[in-house]
Amino acid sequence: MAVEDPVGGFAVAVVREDGHWRCEQMDPEVLASLDASITALRRIRSTGAVFGLLNVDDEFFVIARPSPGGIELFLSDSSAALDYDIAADVLDLLRVDPPDEDEDEVWPEGDLAILADLGLPDGELDVIVAEPDLYPDEQLRMIAQRCGFADQLGALMAKMGA
Template sequence: MAASATDNDVEPEGFAVAVVREETVWKVTALDRSALTNLDDAERQLREMRAAGAVFGLLDVDDEFFIVVRPAPGGAQLLVSDATAAIDYDVAADVLEALDVDIPDYDSDELDDVEPWEEGDPGLLADLGLPDAVMSVIVGDTDLYADEQIGMIAARMGFADELSKVLDSLGH
């Protein structure tokens, strides 16, 4: 596994939320912070939502990258906005492992010179109103922080107000 902030007993900054769509209503709730460091835990928390509608998670890790997790019977659909994050963060390495993608072979010191790229399915939210082309544009805008990219996803899908209320309650 990759070295990460958790190896040094330092929790990453950021937030993890569950987004649920029941008919035409969006609900956003905070997940336990352990979702930021453990992909299995994030998936477990999302499965425990037991909602009748669609459920997915948005994880902002250190404002460096984000992960979309959508539980499914055959295994979660996943998207990580920056595959190079797997070098420094276990949760990103877990996503690549689940996608059967090798961790990029760079030294941490070289990462400033490497253009980030996403791994996973940019169409994982297409059936909920976010086409893969739009997701690709959002992920591809590397001038934005992860929370700004998640904000764009929320705005495009129609749950920006709900997300904002949860982030305010978390102090973000």
């Protein structure tokens, strides 16, 4: 993918603070750069959990969660690293080799328990990602439902026209 090609999709910062959820639209530019998305998430000040949901071109999604020791990451489709820089950067940070180009199987990479403390056990995330009939935005809505911020995400997505 050429650098000048815009990346479609949407990016949402999710914040859990004082028992309440808040979803904020992130600049669409973060969809092209993992560094930009991490930087944007680290700028959000909160005493609670902060993470990003990145739906890239309606092809795959990334969950990025800053932590004191670095960044926790989850990539829904490792084969996306063959076509998208942001997915390749996720695999690079995870120290995982990208799949071969002739690989037919799709699998996730990263921390399946990335949102376990927020109500989404690793087994449920695995089931959501393994569902072949769901688009990334539908998978992200299911994640939001399981964690308890579906209303906030739905309202933001309606406002964004996504």
